[in-house]
Amino acid sequence: MGIITTDNLVFEYIRRDENGDAVGVKRAIDGVDLDVEKGQFIAILGHNGSGKSTMAKHINALLSPTGGTVYVCGMDTADEDYLWDIRKSAGMVFQNPDNQIIATVVEDDVAFGPENLGVEPAEIERRVEGSLKAVGMFEHRAESPNHLSGGQKQRVAVAGIMAMKPECIIMDEPTAMLDPNGRKEVLETVHRLNREEGITVLHITHYMSEVTDADRVVVMDHGKVAMQGTPREIFSRLPELQELGLDAPQATILTSELKKRGFPLPEGILSVSEFLEAYRTLPEAYRVQDPYRSIPEHIEESFTALAKDEAPLIELRHVNFTYSPNTAYEKKAVADVSLQIRRGEFVCLIGHTGSGKSTLIQMLNGLEKPVDGQVLFRGEDINDRKYDRRALRSKVGLVFQYPEHQLFEATILKDVCFGPKNQGLSAEEQKKRAEGALRLVGISEDTWNDSPLEISGGQKRRVAIAGVLAMHPEVLILDEPTAGLDPQGRDEILSEISRIHREAGITVVLVSHSMEDVAKYANWVHVMDRGKLLYAGKPAVVFSHVERLKKVGLGVPQVTEIMRGLFPQEKRPAMDFITIEDAVRALCPQDGEKQA
Numbered sequence: 117m118g119i120i121t122t123d124n125l126v127f128e129y130i131r132r133d134e135n136g137d138a139v140g141v142k143r144a145i146d147g148v149d150l151d152v153e154k155g156q157f158i159a160i161l162g163h164n165g166s167g168k169s170t171m172a173k174h175i176n177a178l179l180s181p182t183g184g185t186v187y188v189c190g191m192d193t194a195d196e197d198y199l200w201d202i203r204k205s206a207g208m209v210f211q212n213p214d215n216q217i218i219a220t221v222v223e224d225d226v227a228f229g230p231e232n233l234g235v236e237p238a239e240i241e242r243r244v245e246g247s248l249k250a251v252g253m254f255e256h257r258a259e260s261p262n263h264l265s266g267g268q269k270q271r272v273a274v275a276g277i278m279a280m281k282p283e284c285i286i287m288d289e290p291t292a293m294l295d296p297n298g299r300k301e302v303l304e305t306v307h308r309l310n311r312e313e314g315i316t317v318l319h320i321t322h323y324m325s326e327v328t329d330a331d332r333v334v335v336m337d338h339g340k341v342a343m344q345g346t347p348r349e350i351f352s353r354l355p356e357l358q359e360l361g362l363d364a365p366q367a368t369i370l371t372s373e374l375k376k377r378g379f380p381l382p383e384g385i386l387s388v389s390e391f392l393e394a395y396r397t398l399p400e401a402y403r404v405q406d407p408y409r410s411i412p413e414h415i416e417e418s419f420t421a422l423a424k425d426e427a428p429l430i431e432l433r434h435v436n437f438t439y440s441p442n443t444a445y446e447k448k449a450v451a452d453v454s455l456q457i458r459r460g461e462f463v464c465l466i467g468h469t470g471s472g473k474s475t476l477i478q479m480l481n482g483l484e485k486p487v488d489g490q491v492l493f494r495g496e497d498i499n500d501r502k503y504d505r506r507a508l509r510s511k512v513g514l515v516f517q518y519p520e521h522q523l524f525e526a527t528i529l530k531d532v533c534f535g536p537k538n539q540g541l542s543a544e545e546q547k548k549r550a551e552g553a554l555r556l557v558g559i560s561e562d563t564w565n566d567s568p569l570e571i572s573g574g575q576k577r578r579v580a581i582a583g584v585l586a587m588h589p590e591v592l593i594l595d596e597p598t599a600g601l602d603p604q605g606r607d608e609i610l611s612e613i614s615r616i617h618r619e620a621g622i623t624v625v626l627v628s629h630s631m632e633d634v635a636k637y638a639n640w641v642h643v644m645d646r647g648k649l650l651y652a653g654k655p656a657v658v659f660s661h662v663e664r665l666k667k668v669g670l671g672v673p674q675v676t677e678i679m680r681g682l683f684p685q686e687k688r689p690a691m692d693f694i695t696i697e698d699a700v701r702a703l704c705p706q707d708g709e710k711q712a
Contacts, residue, residue: 120187128141427495453489493511493512
């Protein structure tokens with residue numbers, strides 16, 4: 117028996133109506149057999165609702181099986197006598213860090229677990245310092261978690277579990293809110309714990325590039341194990357993964373696209389370095405000498421022409437914002453930021469965790485007020501005493517970083533109706549708009565009467581987006597809208613938002629840590645660093661500053677790294693390839709001509 121064993125595990129959620137009466141049963145786990153050996157690093161993939169988080173909660177004994185058994189370190193999780201020892205052995209990092217941060221100071225929160233385990237004070241101090249340094253949060257050790265960004269809170273939650281040094285760490289989307297550098301740091305730390313201290317790791321994620329170094333990948337679908345194998349074995353079956361709502365690293369997808377066009381590349385390429393090595397060994401006939409010959413024209417054509425001569429829809433003029441001014445917790449979040457957003461733009465805001473992105477967008481519809489500077493909508497100062505901010509929030513809709521912050525009604529349908537109801541619409545029109553928005557974001561009709569607080573994190577995010585879309589806003593602001601969504605859900609949501617942007621002329625402001633999403637959808641990018649606006653431009657120009665982005669905790673799409681690795685710097689213009697379609701067009705010139 118391994119450190120974790122499930123034998124025909126079954127779990128069913130009981131659905132209840134508004135009165136609490138049982139109205140049905142949903143089987144979330146359906147006969148799962150899993151055996152994890154001590155010291156393994158297991159990655160678990162699956163679409164939203166596939167049962168990943170439910171299974172993780174069984175391993176931590178937060179849930180008890182409806183059928184079958186779960187053993188952790190030889191202890192039956194259904195036996196209440198073992199609950200303390202199981203949770204001591206299997207530490208869990210939740211999807212939402214607010215679910216496990218309880219102290220008022222960061223270092224006290226990280227110390228909480230070891231203190232409860234009876235660890236000596238000197239050792240606790242060493243563990244707290246080491247864990248916070250490992251996740252890049254040591255300089256914030258004396259701050260209140262309430263003043264941290266979502267990504268920073270997530271790092272603190274990871275540090276809190278690491279400080280307990282459990283035999284097994286279960287991570288449920290722990291990097292969903294982290295910037296690229298933060299994701300890299302956390303994963304490197306967990307891999308080091310796995311290698312050097314033999315800690316078993318179960319890592320649930322929707323970032324395909326995070327699983328390439330795992331010992332084994334388990335793919336779940338509708339409560340069952342659909343696929344299992346090494347990362348190379350799993351990603352060599354790309355069509356099957358895509359049918360399950362998943363994808364693969366960009367290096368793998370680019371390889372697949374080139375193989376379709378006759379390139380003799382090997383199966384299962386997982387990384388930039390593997391792709392570069394394989395491409396360089398191709399016969400001369402398959403290798404392009406100058407892929408940058410047409411990039412400026414192609415990229416210029418790929419962006420919507422924006423009316424730069426018209427007045428901005430939203431404008432920030434020398435805006436500053438400070439949390440808890442004149443106290444010991446004073447923290448400057450936004451520093452002298454000036455920017456403009458014009459009607460019809462699809463703008464992305466990127467920056468490391470804690471760079472001020474979330475604070476800045478909350479000033480765009482008056483949820484936060486700058487300490488000085490102006491925020492203008494259609495030329496009017498929204499913080500003027502006479503300005504109607506309630507009317508503004510019907511025009512400028514905001515989807516929060518955590519959807520739980522805006523979900524509260526008894527049912528999903530009622531929650532999405534809330535905005536239209538506040539707009540004074542009739543009950544019939546409220547329902548019509550809510551149903552349309554729910555269909556738009558892919559929420560199944562048979563769940564509309566479920567509680568929005570009892571669905572998965574990814575589904576909550578969809579419902580939150582639907583609640584704003586139902587109000588038919590002029591501006592849609594989204595703070596990490598795809599965090600917690602599976603690849604198919606991510607693409608569906610962003611594609612629909614992009615379609616609404618094009619067809620309805622809605623202005624979109626997207627905060628994202630996914631450089632691939634930014635490259636695919638934005639026509640203008642603002643880069644923030646430590647509360648300041650670093651620079652702005654078209655995505656292809658922004659991503660050409662690779663070293664500058666890396667210095668501020670960001671990165672570039674994997675495909676950009678590939679193209680820059682293949683061709684010498686002196687041949688590159690001020691713009692770069694940023695999507696798989698760009699790369700295929702460049703590496704297959706004849707294919708690109710056929711498409712043109």
